[in-house]
Amino acid sequence: MRCRTFALSTCAFALIAACGDDGGSTERFCDEILTNRDAILTTPATADEIDDFVGLYRRLGEAAPLAIGEEWQALVVNYETASTVEPGDAESVQRAVETALRTERSAVAVREWVSTNCGVDLPEVPTMQPPATTVAPSVPPTDGAGEEGG
Numbered sequence: 346m347r348c349r350t351f352a353l354s355t356c357a358f359a360l361i362a363a364c365g366d367d368g369g370s371t372e373r374f375c376d377e378i379l380t381n382r383d384a385i386l387t388t389p390a391t392a393d394e395i396d397d398f399v400g401l402y403r404r405l406g407e408a409a410p411l412a413i414g415e416e417w418q419a420l421v422v423n424y425e426t427a428s429t430v431e432p433g434d435a436e437s438v439q440r441a442v443e444t445a446l447r448t449e450r451s452a453v454a455v456r457e458w459v460s461t462n463c464g465v466d467l468p469e470v471p472t473m474q475p476p477a478t479t480v481a482p483s484v485p486p487t488d489g490a491g492e493e494g495g
Contacts, residue, residue, distance in 0.1 A: 371410045378463045379463065386467070422444065426441050
């Protein structure tokens with residue numbers, strides 16, 4: 346059976362690669378992240394830059410260790426889908442939004458993993474889920490009443 350889209354063939358390749366004995370190496374992957382840091386952090390502005398950006402994420406995915414490989418592949422699919430958006434085509438925009446929503450946890454996981462293991466801070470990931478917050482317990486103010494003084 347022939348894959349009809351490039352995204353499907355890329356996913357299939359990632360699954361085959363993930364079944365290897367050791368997956369990618371953290372050291373090699375982090376070296377690639379550091380080498381390509383500026384390109385990763387630069388938002389593509391032209392169609393050629395978008396293609397290069399998606400290609401870079403695919404290549405980095407080949408080096409991704411198993412610990413983050415699945416999440417990285419989700420980012421690749423997200424960027425591939427976003428690269429197919431046609432201005433004025435609501436359906437293509439909706440498809441990209443849905444893919445971004447499905448992959449937001451992977452994006453957060455990649456950001457945290459890369460920061461922890463590679464020392465590279467990727468941009469904050471906008472998410473639909475509000476960040477977890479801790480609310481401090483309310484303590485009533487004291488007015489000095491009932492205090493023993495000396």
